[in-house]
Amino acid sequence: xxxxxxxxxxxxxxxxxxxxxxxxxxxxxxxxxxxxxxxxxxxxxxxxxxxxxxxxxxxxxxxxxxxxxxxxxxxxxxxxxxxxxxxxxxxxxxxxxxxxxxxxxxxxxxxxxxxxxxxxxxxxxxxxxxxxxxxxxxxxxxxxxxx
Amino acid sequence: xxxxxxxxxxxxxxxxxxxxxxxxxxxxxxxxxxxxxxxxxxxxxxxxxxxxxxxxxxxxxxxxxxxxxxxxxxxxxxxxxxxxxxxxxxxxxxxxxxxxxxxxxxxxxxxxxxxxxxxxxxxxxxxxxxxxxxxxxxxxxxxxxxx
DNA sequence: CCACGTATGTCAAGATACTGACATGATGAT
DNA sequence: ATCATCATGTCAGTATCTTGACATACGTGG
Numbered sequence: 001x002x003x004x005x006x007x008x009x010x011x012x013x014x015x016x017x018x019x020x021x022x023x024x025x026x027x028x029x030x031x032x033x034x035x036x037x038x039x040x041x042x043x044x045x046x047x048x049x050x051x052x053x054x055x056x057x058x059x060x061x062x063x064x065x066x067x068x069x070x071x072x073x074x075x076x077x078x079x080x081x082x083x084x085x086x087x088x089x090x091x092x093x094x095x096x097x098x099x100x101x102x103x104x105x106x107x108x109x110x111x112x113x114x115x116x117x118x119x120x121x122x123x124x125x126x127x128x129x130x131x132x133x134x135x136x137x138x139x140x141x142x143x144x145x146x147x
Numbered sequence: 148x149x150x151x152x153x154x155x156x157x158x159x160x161x162x163x164x165x166x167x168x169x170x171x172x173x174x175x176x177x178x179x180x181x182x183x184x185x186x187x188x189x190x191x192x193x194x195x196x197x198x199x200x201x202x203x204x205x206x207x208x209x210x211x212x213x214x215x216x217x218x219x220x221x222x223x224x225x226x227x228x229x230x231x232x233x234x235x236x237x238x239x240x241x242x243x244x245x246x247x248x249x250x251x252x253x254x255x256x257x258x259x260x261x262x263x264x265x266x267x268x269x270x271x272x273x274x275x276x277x278x279x280x281x282x283x284x285x286x287x288x289x290x291x292x293x294x
Numbered sequence: 295c296c297a298c299g300t301a302t303g304t305c306a307a308g309a310t311a312c313t314g315a316c317a318t319g320a321t322g323a324t
Numbered sequence: 325a326t327c328a329t330c331a332t333g334t335c336a337g338t339a340t341c342t343t344g345a346c347a348t349a350c351g352t353g354g
Contacts, residue, residue, distance in 0.1 A: 010277045014171060014265050016284050021168035022211045023291040024161060040340085043165075057302055064169045069341055071304060093302050093349050118161050121287045130157045133283040137163050139271045140280075144170040144264075187310085204332055216311050218334060240319050240332050 013140075024121060031113040035106065040065065042114065044073055045082065045099065045107045053096045082106065160287075171268060178260040182253065187212065189261065191220055192229065192254045195246050202241045229253065 028039050037045070043063045048054070051062070060070035074097060077083040082103035085095045099107065122130050175186050184192070190210045195201070198209070207217035221244060224230040229250035232242045246254065269277050 010269050010281075011262060011265060013269060013277070013281060013284075014175070014261065016281065016288065017164070017168050017171060019211065020284055020288045020291065021164050023288060024164060027291055028161070038340090055302070064166065066342060067303070068305085068343085072340090075304095093347095095303075114161065115158060117291075118158060121291050122157055122160060123290050124286045125283065129283055130160070132279065133287075134157075134160060134163065136272065136276055136280040136283070137160075137167055140268045141163065141167040141170060143270050144167065144174055144268050185310090202332070213312055214331095214333070215313085215335085219310090222334095239321095239330095240317095242333075 017140075024117070027117045027120070028114060031117055032110055035110055035113070037106070037110055040069075040073060041077060042107075042110050044070070044077065045103060046111065046114075048083065048097060048099050049104070049107055052098045055094045056097065059097065077103075164287075171264070174264045174267070175261060178264060179257055182257055182260070184253070184257055187216075187220060188224060189254075189257050191217070191224065192246065192250060193258065193261075195230065195244060196251070196254050199245045200243045203244065206244065224250075 025039055028042070032039060032042050040063070044059065047059060047062050051059075054062075056070050056074055057067050059074075060067045063070065065073070074083060074085065078085060082100055083097055084100055085097045087095075122133075125133065172186055175189070179186060179189050187210070191206065194206060194209050198206075201209075203217050203221055204214050206221075207214045210217065212220070221230060221232065225232060229247055230244055231247055232244045234242075269280075272280065
């Protein structure tokens with residue numbers, strides 16, 4: 001006979017994820033705001049650094065926002081001289097986006113601060129616990145999007 | 148000499164949390180929308196059911212939104228007959244909020260659907276893994292808000 | 295060759311959440 | 325007793341994200 005986990009605790013998992021993400025977003029905003037960056041802008045720059053030349057739509061998918069939001073995000077970053085987009089559209093009307101020199105410095109500074117926040121968050125985890133957390137959360141993510 | 152964890156993996160923890168929460172919110176919206184409820188409204192009703200009679204401000208803190216957002220949320224729920232608020236303000240101008248009968252049924256139905264989503268999310272976790280995940284994530288949350 | 299489906303980029307409108315500000319009522323220090 | 329302080333509830337303005345819609349461009353099947 002299978003021993004069923006009482007669902008009372010697992011039920012709190014959704015709330016806990018929301019809570020943690022809310023706090024994480026808040027802390028990231030606090031350290032990024034002095035640099036003049038919103039969390040969404042940081043996510044955009046961070047992703048662009050690891051994947052230069054991607055299209056706006058692909059960027060939107062990776063950052064989990066709509067194409068439209070990414071469009072205005074990129075326009076703002078372009079106006080601030082942090083991002084350059086090819087003026088001559090590519091194969092499918094695509095406009096590849098890349099970081100500028102100034103953005104590289106800024107993104108590195110922002111990355112440092114975000115690393116600090118994440119270190120704080122994982123500060124009480126010891127041994128293989130960080131890795132365990134990554135695996136378990138990854139399982140949840142896959143189960144949700146695999147649908 | 149301490150063996151330092153390479154931070155390359157832990158660094159992804161922030162992104163993973165954001166990703167998982169985004170997908171969870173999306174799935175919850177999909178199951179709650181047919182009931183005419185937004186995720187925020189569900190969170191409001193769910194919290195009210197476990198803590199009837201709380202004030203709007205306290206409710207806002209528990210649901211992680213501002214007092215102002217909770218104010219308009221409650222106005223909408225009140226207009227739909229799901230929530231009743233005491234008209235005669237209490238000790239500190241407080242207006243205690245409670246669920247109506249109709250809301251109790253609706254909230255129960257919504258809870259069932261949300262339980263389904265959470266079960267899907269935790270579907271691949273076995274043994275003590277759900278509990279482990281709760282403990283590890285709880286540690287992260289405490290580290291973020293303990294600051 | 296040409297219509298159809300699909301993907302990108304953008305504009306406009308609606309919804310939602312936040313910050314700032316104010317009035318009201320309770321608490322505490324002097 | 326009086327005034328400063330704080331918490332609640334609400335209104336207004338701002339910012340951001342989303343959905344809907346349209347124009348453009350590539351690919352495929354008729």
